[in-house]
Amino acid sequence: MNGQAGYPSSINAARSGLAVRRPVRAPTGLTPMRKFLLSLAIAAVPSLSNAIEEPSYEVERRIGEVEVRRYAPYVVAEVIINAPAEEAGSEAFPILAGYIFGKNKGSTKFAMTAPVTQAPAPVRLEMTAPVTQAAAPGGYRVQFVLPREVTLDLAPEPDDARVQLREVPASTVAVLRYSGFWTQANYDEHLAELEAALRTADVSWLGEPVLARYNPPFMPWFLRRNEIWLQLQ
Numbered sequence: 001m002n003g004q005a006g007y008p009s010s011i012n013a014a015r016s017g018l019a020v021r022r023p024v025r026a027p028t029g030l031t032p033m034r035k036f037l038l039s040l041a042i043a044a045v046p047s048l049s050n051a052i053e054e055p056s057y058e059v060e061r062r063i064g065e066v067e068v069r070r071y072a073p074y075v076v077a078e079v080i081i082n083a084p085a086e087e088a089g090s091e092a093f094p095i096l097a098g099y100i101f102g103k104n105k106g107s108t109k110f111a112m113t114a115p116v117t118q119a120p121a122p123v124r125l126e127m128t129a130p131v132t133q134a135a136a137p138g139g140y141r142v143q144f145v146l147p148r149e150v151t152l153d154l155a156p157e158p159d160d161a162r163v164q165l166r167e168v169p170a171s172t173v174a175v176l177r178y179s180g181f182w183t184q185a186n187y188d189e190h191l192a193e194l195e196a197a198l199r200t201a202d203v204s205w206l207g208e209p210v211l212a213r214y215n216p217p218f219m220p221w222f223l224r225r226n227e228i229w230l231q232l233q
């Protein structure tokens with residue numbers, strides 16, 4: 001859904017087995033985007049970072065390669081971008097990263113979570129993954145998932161009016177995981193595979209598909225964790 005130029009997603013730590021002998025220090029003067037990229041790079045090495053937090057879920061069953069997950073409610077910071085799917089992530093990233101890195105009423109900074117999702121529209125906390133994207137009226141909705149301990153009441157108010165906070169209610173979703181580039185063709189191929197698996201199992205879904213990305217753009221394509229989510233009826 002998003003091409004190589006798309007913005008970085010949060011990461012599910014890769015197993016590299018690297019030994020660390022000296023502390024890693026972040027360069028000074030980093031922009032929010034570079035800070036986020038550095039965090040993703042560090043998170044890719046388990047010896048440098050704990051596993052990245054994700055929204056809480058249980059796998060209820062499997063349909064071939066498809067997982068049916070039950071997600072608990074979670075809070076997101078989201079923005080709707082009026083742009084093609086391939087550009088929505090890139091445009092949304094600096095807006096959402098600004099909120100994550102302290103452009104909010106409490107100057108609260110969030111560490112990393114995953115995934116980043118995209119669908120058709122001074123306390124330091126742990127940020128989660130993925131980043132998601134889905135179609136929405138007027139464009140695409142791109143979301144950063146906030147840490148589990150952050151409720152809608154506790155989340156600091158964004159300084160940027162384009163950033164909205166929302167609680168995603170508990171839901172059951174069908175998930176197909178795949179690797180590879182963030183291209184429309186790769187996304188379309190796996191969305192068709194997911195829909196075909198659900199039709200074969202006589203399972204109905206509703207709403208728009210969600211693209212969830214867990215990795216930065218510099219992660220080798222064959223190591224990337226991408227997912228497509230469809231909410232079940």
